[in-house]
Amino acid sequence: MDVLDTRILRLMIEQPRTSVREYARILGIARGTLQARIDRLERNGVITATGPWLSPAALGHPVLAFVHIEVTQGHLDEVGEALSAVPEIIEAFSITGGGDLLTRVVARDNGHLEDVVQRLIQLPGVVRTRTEMALRERVAHRLLPLVESLGREAGGAGR
Structure with a gap:
């Protein structure tokens, strides 16, 4: 860069x-x-x-939640693959700390979110879930500040 x-x-x-x-x-x-x-x-x-870049809210899914999923040891790949069949999951990451997977889930309303979480709980290899609902976006997805900081570094290094 x-x-x-x-x-x-x-x-x-x-x-x-x-x-x-x-x-x-x-x-x-x-x-x-x-x-x-x-x-x-x-x-x-x-x-x-x-x-x-699409808006889930404008597509009728204004509820955003982060669902932590704990997985039976040795089943991370299978559960990760099964998550791709759930359309309300818009991102999923394997993580360290409390849980094995962190998913970003969108839903039409709270009842729909509960249905999605219940579907996740029933996946083979899922031990438990923990759901955190987003209340308000404080910093929208962005990369420009990062890109600009890299540019300042590159300019200062004489590249």
């Missing part, structure tokens, strides 16, 4: 629907240079998606 990579990522975050040609014009670089940089960022796993 260097200063130009940071500028590219900032533009892509702030203006996601802009064309590569327009990005190149704004940055004052050749389109081929820009495309090569974007391709490298994709190959290196920095850019992982280019699709739309």
Whole structure:
């Protein structure tokens, strides 16, 4: 990552629907240079998606909860795979600490959330769950501050 990579990522975050040609014009670089940089960022796993960011609430699922799942030893992979069949689970991570998996779950209402949790409890290998409901988003998903801090580091290091 260097200063130009940071500028590219900032533009892509702030203006996601802009064309590569327009990005190149704004940055004052050749389109081929820009495309090569974007391709490298994709190959290196920095850019992982280019699709739309959807709102579960606008899709009729305004309830957000974090469900911790404790799993029988040796069954983490099977339970993790089974979670992919539950459409209300929008993310799942294996974790350390209290529990084995942490899932981000959306639901239409509290009753629907309870139904989802009951479905999780019935999965083979699940020992217990603990649910925490989100009340209000305080910091929206963001990466621009991280990208900018990397750019400051790259600029200060003379890269």
